[in-house]
Every structure is written in structure tokens, then in C-alpha cells.
Amino acid sequence: MKPKFTPPESGKKRLTTSAMIASLASEGQATKPAPFGHALVEVARTRPEIIGMTADLGKYTDLHIFSQAYPDRFHQMGMAEQNLFGAASGLASEGFTVFATTYAVFASRRAYDFIHQTIAEEDRNVKIVCALPGLTSGYGPSHQAAEDLALFRAMPNMTVLDPCDALETEQITMALADHKGPAYMRLLRGQVPLVLDEYGYTFKMGKAQLLRDGKDALVISSGILTMRALEASKQLENDKISIGVLHVPTIKPLDVETIRREAAQTGRMVIVAENHTEIGGLGEAVARDLLLNGIAPVFKHIALPDEFLLAGALPTLHDRYGISTQAICASIKGWLG
Amino acid sequence: MADLSNLSLADRAYHIRRLAVRMGEVQGQGYIAQALDIADVLAVAYFHAMTYKADDPEWEGRDRFLLSNGHYAIALYAALIEATIIPEDELETYGSDDSRLPMSGMAQYTPGMEMSGGSLGIGLSIAVGKCLGLKRKGSSSRVYTLFSDGELDEGSVWEAIMSAAHYKLDNLIAIVDVNNMQADGPSTQMMSFEPLKEKLEAFGWYVQRINGNDIEAVQKAFDQAKSHPEAKPRMIIADTLMGKGVPFLEQRDKSHFIRVDAHEWQLALDALDAGRS
Numbered sequence: 001m002k003p004k005f006t007p008p009e010s011g012k013k014r015l016t017t018s019a020m021i022a023s024l025a026s027e028g029q030a031t032k033p034a035p036f037g038h039a040l041v042e043v044a045r046t047r048p049e050i051i052g053m054t055a056d057l058g059k060y061t062d063l064h065i066f067s068q069a070y071p072d073r074f075h076q077m078g079m080a081e082q083n084l085f086g087a088a089s090g091l092a093s094e095g096f097t098v099f100a101t102t103y104a105v106f107a108s109r110r111a112y113d114f115i116h117q118t119i120a121e122e123d124r125n126v127k128i129v130c131a132l133p134g135l136t137s138g139y140g141p142s143h144q145a146a147e148d149l150a151l152f153r154a155m156p157n158m159t160v161l162d163p164c165d166a167l168e169t170e171q172i173t174m175a176l177a178d179h180k181g182p183a184y185m186r187l188l189r190g191q192v193p194l195v196l197d198e199y200g201y202t203f204k205m206g207k208a209q210l211l212r213d214g215k216d217a218l219v220i221s222s223g224i225l226t227m228r229a230l231e232a233s234k235q236l237e238n239d240k241i242s243i244g245v246l247h248v249p250t251i252k253p254l255d256v257e258t259i260r261r262e263a264a265q266t267g268r269m270v271i272v273a274e275n276h277t278e279i280g281g282l283g284e285a286v287a288r289d290l291l292l293n294g295i296a297p298v299f300k301h302i303a304l305p306d307e308f309l310l311a312g313a314l315p316t317l318h319d320r321y322g323i324s325t326q327a328i329c330a331s332i333k334g335w336l337g
Numbered sequence: 338m339a340d341l342s343n344l345s346l347a348d349r350a351y352h353i354r355r356l357a358v359r360m361g362e363v364q365g366q367g368y369i370a371q372a373l374d375i376a377d378v379l380a381v382a383y384f385h386a387m388t389y390k391a392d393d394p395e396w397e398g399r400d401r402f403l404l405s406n407g408h409y410a411i412a413l414y415a416a417l418i419e420a421t422i423i424p425e426d427e428l429e430t431y432g433s434d435d436s437r438l439p440m441s442g443m444a445q446y447t448p449g450m451e452m453s454g455g456s457l458g459i460g461l462s463i464a465v466g467k468c469l470g471l472k473r474k475g476s477s478s479r480v481y482t483l484f485s486d487g488e489l490d491e492g493s494v495w496e497a498i499m500s501a502a503h504y505k506l507d508n509l510i511a512i513v514d515v516n517n518m519q520a521d522g523p524s525t526q527m528m529s530f531e532p533l534k535e536k537l538e539a540f541g542w543y544v545q546r547i548n549g550n551d552i553e554a555v556q557k558a559f560d561q562a563k564s565h566p567e568a569k570p571r572m573i574i575a576d577t578l579m580g581k582g583v584p585f586l587e588q589r590d591k592s593h594f595i596r597v598d599a600h601e602w603q604l605a606l607d608a609l610d611a612g613r614s
Contacts, residue, residue, distance in 0.1 A: 051473075075469060075504075077500060078496075078499070078500065078503075080493075080496035080499075080500070082458075082462065082492075082493040082496060083462045083465065083493060083496035083497050083500055085462075086459055086461075086462020086463050086465070086466065086493070086497065087462050087463070087465040087466035087469065087497075087500065088466060089462075089463050089466055090462070090463040090464060090465060090466020090467040090468070090469070090470060091466040091467070091469055091470045091473075092466070093451070093452075093463070093466070093467060093470070094466075094467055094470025094471060094473075094474065095470070095474070096470055096473070113456055114459060114462070114493070117453055117455075117456045117459055118452070118453070118459055118462070118463055121443075121444075121445075121453050122444050122445070122452065122453055123445070
């Protein structure tokens with residue numbers, strides 16, 4: 001889609017791209033700084049085999065917290081993502097657990113074959129932790145990894161994780177230190193919203209968890225769209241609309257038992273909400289499994305369109321592409337009539 | 338088993354060539370010319386330079402050998418059979434269903450195969466990680482990495498070359514097989530990479546360029562690569578001849594993936610025998 005250009009008008013301020021790069025938190029929302037970096041420092045205290053590596057994005061993936069704490073357990077590989085993941089595989093083959101970070105676009109698109117061959121196929125203990133997943137940058141397609149989940153889901157032997165908030169990012173980081181084999185985690189960096197503490201939540205690898213129940217519709221979501229779905233469900237209470245939220249942080253392997261059980265409850269619409277292109281992510285994974293098992297609720301999908309997304313300010317883009325809280329509320333109200 | 342310990346390196350290279358030709362016959366075609374060109378390098382690697390235990394291919398104290406150019410698996414299997422890491426009778430299964438010897442080398446299939454090659458330009462990056470890991474462990478093991486001149490076209494190879502020098506990986510000995518032939522034609526015509534020695538030296542490596550089919554030169558190059566005092570990664574540029582040792586294959590034009598007529602396999606073995614006398 002060609003962007004629509006609006007000439008400047010004097011005295012009118014627009015939202016800027018950079019203003020919202022640092023945080024996904026809404027105003028006044030509780031946050032925690034660099035949850036991945038701090039959790040990795042913590043878990044590495046008793047795990048000498050943990051090594052950090054990056055390709056010139058340590059500061060932008062919160063790995064600098066780790067490299068400052070353990071400078072001799074960190075490798076800067078320069079701006080070379082293929083070499084980053086090949087070398088991570090080599091280190092893992094010598095018994096180390098490697099956390100390798102970059103942006104999601106570079107891991108999923110530029111270094112895909114290296115990850116496929118040297119990490120997934122060779123079954124190496126490399127944890128790929130990537131900032132700017134889905135639509136979390138206003139820089140345009142160069143930095144928007146709208147298809148990262150589709151690409152990593154399609155890779156055999158790859159565990160795929162999409163945490164919702166700071167709490168879950170910490171817990172997944174801890175879990176990955178114990179996890180054997182390759183994994184991809186979408187990273188929320190900087191000041192990360194704190195949401196799930198309110199729900200007494202504890203991450204369990206491979207498990208979907210019902211965060212709230214509801215009778216009109218069930219939102220099945222991952223990542224920041226779980227945060228948005230929870231906000232939407234609260235707002236919709238005012239309209240007497242009752243929304244359940246099933247959070248699915250492990251995209252692969254998918255917790256199909258829980259998804260089937262919740263989706264099979266009669267009388268409520270199923271809506272999959274994801275910060276990802278409509279192609280190949282959680283929505284298609286859920287739809288396929290439900291169809292294969294004869295479960296056919298009214299099914300809706302909140303996801304990014306199959307387009308090169310626009311540049312701009314993130315709140316504007318999230319509204320435009322239907323993944324802001326307000327847009328989600330509007331969609332659900334429209335579907336429920 | 339007969340005591341083969343006093344065989345010369347030339348004997349070893351001859352055996353590796355014969356084993357590779359016999360595997361080629363199983364398929365009727367394949368990467369025979371490369372196996373013949375690299376046999377001398379593999380003989381020196383496995384019977385002079387490297388430390389390993391044939392009965393324990395994953396022994397922690399071993400030197401690692403990475404085959405980046407996975408289609409050279411036929412040559413490495415021959416060396417692994419000669420080194421008694423793989424039983425000789427398995428060569429009949431080369432490239433067949435349910436074999437441990439697939440046509441393109443893979444780590445999880447074959448004892449002694451340290452990486453999954455085949456997607457060219459990957460091996461040196463894995464080597465960089467292994468060398469970093471071995472240094473972290475305080476290990477004196479080395480990482481030998483064979484790759485082909487065609488792989489020099491891949492940008493990732495130069496990423497690895499830069500990083501190996503950056504990290505002063507003196508436990509890395511890379512060997513590039515310059516046989517000047519890749520899939521579409523002569524490597525130097527596909528994409529110019531000369532002057533290769535000067536380029537690699539400028540990238541911070543200790544570089545030797547030798548005739549890779551002169552077994553004494555190969556032996557000397559491996560010795561110097563091991564003993565060189567500078568904290569630099571080591572590169573051996575091995576100029577080789579496709580089909581070496583079988584004159585009618587040396588003269589073939591299209592030698593990247595050759596088809597050999599049924600009656601020619603015996604002629605190839607005969608030519609190898611004739612070359613020894």
C-alpha cells in the first residue's frame with residue numbers, strides 16, 4: 001500500500017515515530033525495566049554455561065545488562081546475523097547455553113537458513129531472543145517483523161514463545177535456561193508493561209492459561225495482544241459484554257487440549273488476536289486444529305493485514321491496523337452486534 | 338584388523354581415493370572429482386595432524402573436523418572409513434535409504450561428522466563458535482574446517498573470517514579447496530576471489546598457499562599451521578586438481594557432479610593402482 005501523504009499544516013503537531021519506540025506501556029501503566037536482561041543476569045549466576053551473544057544490538061535487546069554483569073561471558077559479533085547464529089551453534093555444540101539477540105526481522109528473515117541448518121536441524125541449545133516482534137516499531141517494514149511467528153513455526157524443532165509482559169518475560173527467560181534445544185522468544189525491551197501480576201500468573205512451558213472467563217466471546221491471544229485483550233475485556237464490561245481471555249504464550253508446541261476445551265464451549269464466539277500478519281501465526285494454527293477436530297465456533301481473527309505496513313507512530317499504527325485496545329473493542333462490539 | 342600404523346600418508350590418500358570411487362559406483366555419479374582432489378588433504382588431516390579416538394568419535398579431547406562443503410561427504414566418509422571410525426562395509430549404503438552416509442553430510446547421521454553442511458558458507462561460522470567454546474573450556478583441541486572456493490562467494494564466509502581474526506582464534510585451522518570449479522563453471526570466472534592469499538592476510542589470518550596434491554607440502558603446511566606462534570586463525574589455501582589420480586577424470590570438463598559410465602569405475606580403480614607404481 002502506498003502511504004497517504006498529508007502536507008504539514010502550521011501549528012498542528014503530529015505523533016512522532018520515535019516518541020513511542022521505547023515503550024508499549026500506556027500512560028500511567030506499571031512497568032519494569034529490561035526484564036529479560038535482569039532475569040538473565042539472575043539465572044546466569046548459578047549457570048556458568050550461559051553465554052550471551054549479539055550482533056550490534058546489545059543495548060537494544062537489553063543484553064547489555066548481562067554483558068555488564070558478566071563481560072567475560074559475552075561475545076559481540078558485529079552487525080553480522082548469519083555469523084552470529086552460526087557461531088552460537090558452534091558454542092552450543094561445545095556444551096554452552098547461548099542466548100543470542102538481535103531484532104526479529106534479522107533473525108527471521110536475514111539469518112533464517114543459518115538458524116534452520118545450524119541450530120534447529122543440529123538441535124543446538126541456542127535461545128534466539130528478538131526485539132521488535134510483530135508491529136512494535138514505527139520504522140516501516142525494515143524493522144517490522146510481522147511474519148516472525150509464521151517463519152519460526154514453520155521450522156521443525158523450534159519452540160516459539162510470545163510473552164505478554166515483563167513478568168512473563170522474566171519467567172520465560174528463567175525457563176529457557178532449563179529448556180533443552182532451540183527456542184525463539186519475542187522480546188519486549190526497555191520499560192515493559194507489567195500486567196499479569198494482577199492475575200496471579202505463572203508461565204508454564206507449552207501451556208495456555210485462561211486469565212479470565214467470559215460467556216459472549218473467548219479471545220485466544222499471545223504477546224501484547226493478551227494485554228490489549230484484557231484491557232478490552234474490562235472496557236466491554238461497561239457494555240455488558242462478557243469476554244474470556246485465553247493466553248497462549250507458547251505458540252509452538254501449541255497447547256491444543258486447552259484451546260479445544262475452551263473453544264468447544266457452546267454459545268461463545270472465538271476470536272484469535274495476535275500481533276502478527278494474518279498469515280501463518282496463532283490464528284491459522286488455532287483454526288486448523290479446531291477444524292481438524294470438528295470444533296466450529298463462530299471464528300474471528302484480529303491480526304495485521306497481508307501488506308507492507310506503514311511507518312509512523314506506534315499508537316497510530318496499532319489503531320490503523322486494528323490491534324489497539326480501542327480498535328479491538330470496536331471490532332468485538334461490531335461482531336457481537 | 339591388520340596393523341596399518343606404518344602406512345605412508347600416500348598410502349592413506351590412495352586408500353581414501355579407492356574408497357571414494359567405490360562409493361561413487363553405488364550412485365553411478367556424484368562428487369567424485371572433489372573427493373579425488375581433496376584426498377591428500379584428508380590423509381594428512383586424519384593420519385598426521387589431528388588427535389582423535391577412532392572408537393570414541395565424541396571424545397572431548399579430540400580435534401574437531403568440520404565439513405562445510407557437505408557434498409564432499411563422500412570424501413570425508415572415505416577418510417572416516419580409513420580411520421576405522423565407520424566400518425568399511427557401510428560404504429555400500431552411501432546415499433541410499435536408511436543409510437548413515439547421506440550424500441550431503443549431516444551431524445546427526447554419521448559418527449565423526451561434526452556439522453550439517455550442504456548449505457554452503459556455514460562451516461566457518463560454526464567453527465568460530467567452536468573455537469570460542471574450546472578456549473572457554475581451556476581445551477587445547479583445534480578446529481579444522483574444510484570449505485570450497487565456491488563458498489568464498491558467500492558473504493557469510495567473510496563475516497566468519499573477520500570474526501575469527503577479531504577473536505584471535507589460533508585454534509582454528511581452515512582449509513579452502515581451490516579446485517577452481519563450482520556448479521556453473523570455473524570458480525574464478527563465477528566470481529573473482531584472487532588475490533586470495535593477500536586478501537586473507539589483510540583480514541588478519543596466517544595464510545599458506547600450497548599445492549594441495551603435494552602430500553609433503555600439505556604435511557608441512559599443517560605442521561606450520563599448528564606451530565605458528567602468532568595469535569591468528571590459520572588458513573591453508575590448497576590448490577587442487579579435480580579428479581586427481583584418475584587421468585580420464587582429471588580431463589573432464591564438466592566435473593562438479595560427474596556421471597561415470599558403468600565400465601569406467603573399474604577403469605578409475607585401475608588408474609589409481611597404476612598411479613602408485
